[in-house]
Amino acid sequence: MIPLFFLTVLLLWPDTVHAFRSALNDFQRSEGRELVLKSWNVNRLTEFPGITLEDCAKRCTESPECRAFNYEFRPSLVCKHLPLVGDNADVKRNVNCDLYEMKVYVRKCIVGKGEDYRGKVSTTKSGRTCQQWWSKFPHDHRWTPSATNGLELNYCRNPDGDRIGPWCYTTDPEPRYESCDIPQCKDEVCITCNGEDYRGQVDHTVSGKECQRWDQQYPHQHIYQPEKYPDKSLDDNYCRNPDASPVPWCYTTDPTLERERCDIRKCPESPKHHSHSGYTTDCFQGRGEDYRGKVNETSSGIPCQRWDAQKPHEHPFSPKTYECKGLEQNYCRNPDGSEAPWCFTSLSGMRTALCLQIKRCADDIEAEDCYNEIGKNYRGVVRKTRKGILCQKWSVSTPHKTKINSKTHPEANLTDNYCRNPDGDRHGPWCYTTDRKTEFDYCAIKQ
Template identity: 50%
Template sequence: MLIKVNKTLEVKTKLLNTTEQCAKRCSRNKGLSFTCKAFAYDRVTKRCHWLSFNSLTNGVRKKQDHAFDLFEKKDYVRNCIIGKGAEYKGTISITKSGIQCQAWNSMIPHEHSFLPSSYRGKDLRENYCRNPRGEEGGPWCFTTSPEMRHEVCDIPLCSEVECMTCNGESYRGPMDHTESGKECQRWDLQRPHKHKFRPERYPDKGFDDNYCRNPDGKLRPWCYTLDPNTPWEFCAIKTCDVGILNSTEAVAETTTCIQGQGEGYRGTVNTIWSGIQCQRWDSQFPHQHNITPESFKCKDLRENYCRNPDGSESPWCFTTDPNIRIGYCSQIPKCDESNEQDCYRGNGRNYMGNLSKTRFGLTCSTWDKNIEDLRR
């Protein structure tokens, strides 16, 4: 929760059933006498608190309170810009060459027509860098130097603030717009696009908020968009310099067995479980595909060896049989697995063990409980 020390800061409250209702009123400023910059939702009393301030406002302090969910409008707290920076509402107030910005409501030393009253909704407060007309070059300001009328500010593009390694499967940064500038849909919502990537089903995929992620082995991080006509798009995130690799992102490589789902398997098995030969990764015959060594450079797609470049359940390959597109290499043993543990052969059709938890630790429902639902 945000606590206001400055008593002049405004707060409005009302009983509402959901955080989504609270968010809609904040984004539209419906019925509010101020610009809503954040809101806190009390889960116990179901009361929404709309705030005219955020955590960066002077005279405000943060307080830990588990009854509240706090949401802040990103345009006011992010330290980078999307596209031309027309929506930037941060607090940087120095130009690229280091000159202090002139206040927007001042005519000294430069007269101008960019008054806060003329550009409502553009947040021309104080002397903060802004781009009220969405012009090329990004946010700017009139300067306090009589010799320089205006200059752009040195605010980095969000796409350049952080980098990704490999194809971005481990990217957990805050990019929340696509490469064409569309805002991402939250992963925990099914509007405007329905999808299978619910955060509760994939707890290890980093589905926070509406940030770009790569949960399914695409070329790079992506997201569903708020545009009803554009289901999803890739996000513009730069690739890290060679050698920059966080230890938490490194995949444990193995050659004789597989760990986890086998993303780090680098052995030379080149047949699927039934013995059918694998197709070379750099070949398009007999099966055409886009998982090539050029597109997935860090996946070691050499020869026709079994690999798991896309986060599948285990290493696999395209096969040389025209009638079988892909096959799993489930004959590769799992690392550190004794003979006493449950295991299966092939695709597990004959498995009769008593394991009753999923890979992520979720307890399975009994088969007879759900059999009628499955038949429907």
């Protein structure tokens, strides 16, 4: 017979596991953005003053009318539920607000069978136009659109959980229905090398565990907070590789499993055979991750251990596992994003050491730069954001259409692609970026 105490634990355990799931896991965050409804649609906005971000997300997921929300945190907390996502309205910069959109309405890929897919694909894999779900012609069927089942217009859906994924009835006499061939999120974006540059939307691990959000500390506490690692794109709860692991991974929402790798396909052709214009051999830039010189001893003259050897020190940095890190022979390298090139030493009593005798490249040494107050009069030449993204020129409108330029702000000295603060943003100088997924970002300049 099972003791009453253990029976109680067993009965409560499933609820304990699921209690750590955040409602925010269903949303994709856009920092410093606000979705603005058209005047004829503004009466569909619902406001909830003073509630928490988590509660705002939870209420949105429970409402059939809510697909996104603006969360204002200055001058006071206001949750604003919205009936649509960004592709149907204007999205504007607002440093006092973050926009959260339901993933199922904005992503272009599916998870599993795609039963929750709410995208706008309306043609089948062979190019046939989909029949409207409310129509019974040319094909009669049993489905009736409602506020909760997502059967809108003639968009591809999977109301019956078919293994073929989202599908639709066609407007042709034959075939009656057909798959829409929407890609799996795990296959939509492939990874090269160890996937440190992966920016796809997989949010489950290889065993099917849902990922924990990077900006949350439960159920697992961790150091990889997005604001501390802006160059790692630790967005929402998507799989990433901030620590130079063999493949992208995430913390899980399961309290019993801290982290696990994600199932993302490798790109068919490895880039290791291609030349890399950023490699250096006589000096290093940044942290020296692209250094490919032949220095093979530490700054104190101790010979380095070969990367393909496990003596005198066992380690995970096998050249086969880290094929793009240049782990040749016993040359100093930086496979894990340390502060500079390093190596395992040939002395059993000294595991690792930096190769500090390698000089930093001259063009990588920037003059000290700073700004006063909020930087509205900053006229320096920094042209990269805090995430390391190159700034877009103020005079062009690609990849982002600029609403602020030399014509709208002629006094702001918007020259070339230098960081500026033409609109008096309280966070300091910023710029539009050359990354299509990041409209703008603040610059790494000291105040």
